[in-house]
Amino acid sequence: MKELHTGNLYWPVTLNNPKVYAPLRQNKKTQVAVIGGGMSGTICSSVFNKSGLSTIMLERGQVAGGSTSANTGLLQFCNDIMLCDLIDQIGERDAQIFYKACRDAVQMLEKTADSLSVDVGLIRRNSLYYASSEQELPKLKREYEALKACGLKVEFWSPSDIAKHFPFQKPGAIVAHGDAEVNPYQFVNGVANDAAEAGLEIYEQTDVVAHETLPSGLHLLKTADGYEIEAEHVVYAVGYEPEELRGKLIKAELNRSFALVTEVQPSLQSWHERFLVWETARPYLYMRTTIDGRVVVGGLDEHTEKPTHSDKELRKHSDKLHSQLKALFPELQAPIAYEWCATFGESRDGLPFIGADPAWKNVYYCLGYGGNGTVYSMLASHLLRDLIIGEEHPLTEIVKLDRKSLANV
Missing domain, CATH: 3.30.9.10 (D-Amino Acid Oxidase, subunit A, domain 2)
Known part of the structure; x- marks a missing residue:
């Protein structure tokens, strides 16, 4: 098992007695098997279940016990790759579609949090994105113009504007309206608990050690304890690429x-x-x-x-x-x-990897590379749901594993 963090984590101490789910102890059949019980796996499983797909979520450790526990809980529509750079990379239309989808995902995260039976600390916040040096000011202004042209709610603050509101002064800053913060550990546990009440099957301490395709086209997953899950579709929501995929597609x-x-x-x-x-x-x-x-x-x-x-x-x-x-x-x-x-x-191109395996029918990945992983998890849940039920989604070509933009990085 890959070690994802060391040190003394904060979020787990904010939730007393998180719910424990039993390990899988019998063979199962389902429409969708989701491998991974972190932020992406839990959100995807919940959305699939709400959409009427019979879903089983399999977590080899504990729900929210991996990268989720080390997530710092910033939810923003701006990304590690600036919109102006993304426009240069994939074109204005697709770049704007992606950024607007991130804005919409923050709203969907808020709606999800509001629907939960527990408070998970999601509060809408604005963001201050400041120029670290004078040399970076021209590009920050270009980014502001790109965000404004995209229809996103932003304003530009001068050094004096910043100094009026904060005890520091910087060359300039973009203020983005419509971001949020969340307690990621409470959020994932809250989503999982409510989804389980609504029919989602969750199994902890269940390590999938083999995956094969049957002659019928169905997928057979085998656990370390010797049990089997037969699924029509399999989603790998494991944070980063599975070992068997390493280096083949993902840069x-x-x-x-x-x-x-x-x-x-x-x-x-x-x-x-x-x-x-x-x-x-x-x-x-x-x-x-x-x-x-x-x-x-x-x-x-x-x-x-x-x-x-x-x-x-x-x-x-x-x-x-x-x-x-x-x-x-x-x-x-x-x-x-x-x-x-x-x-x-x-x-390498600043975007997550979300979509179908190009060589393995009905196998999908939700791999949230970048600092905006929670937002990407919400994007993935709807994109993958649409792929599974055979509907179109506007982000499919932009974030798929074998996207054309990767050839240029």
Whole structure:
């Protein structure tokens, strides 16, 4: 099992006694088998089930126990790849379709959260996306124009505008309206619990170790415990590419990133409207607040796949992130309470991989590379649902595994 994070995670301590699902202990037949019980697997399974598809979700560990626990919970329609760059890469029409779909996905996430039987901490927020240096200001202005032309709700702030609202000044910033924050651990558990009540079958501690296609065209999944699932369709929602796919289609790389959560801050008055904050530099610094007044800070990505096991190395990165926070918000002196290092995947063209296996009928992937994984999970749930039931979806060609844009990166 791939190690996805090390350190001391915050989100799991916010939910007492998460529901435990029994492992699979009998053979099953279903229309759709979803492999993976994290953010993407849970959202997809829930949407499939609501759409009338009999669905089984198989998780080899615990629901929300993988990358979801290390997710920092920023939900934004802007992406790691700027819209202006994406336009150069895939054309204005497709780039705008993708960005608008991300905006709509944030709205769908809010609607989903509102429908749950528990509060999962989803709150709509605006985002401040600032130029890290004067040299990056012209491109940020170009990005603002591209976002505005796309019909997205944005405004541009000058240095004085920023200084009026925050205790720091930057060369310029885009303010994006319509983003959100969420407790990802509570969200995934909440979606899973309500979906299970509505008929979704969930099995934890169920490791799929073999997958073959029967002469009938059905798919046979075998678990490590010797049980079998016969499915018409199989969705791999495993975060990053399955080992058997490695290097064949997907041009991506796995890095590691660092994050921390502070103790509760005595005051957040200087933090204007609890905006989500991030920057143009790459790798970028990003930060948000929590419902109980903590600050989540992340960044310092490194081109190393495995999370660090060195407490000294982890603390060095945490201290640097904490110093960057205090440089922007000098009054925020509450110390670090939680810190972790996590695997972080990036595709070479800045887009997720969502769609059908081009060589394996009725096998699909939801692989949310990039910093916008939760938004991509919601996109995937509807795109894959449409593929399974034979309907068209506007994003299919843009994010499919063998998309033409990959030839240029």
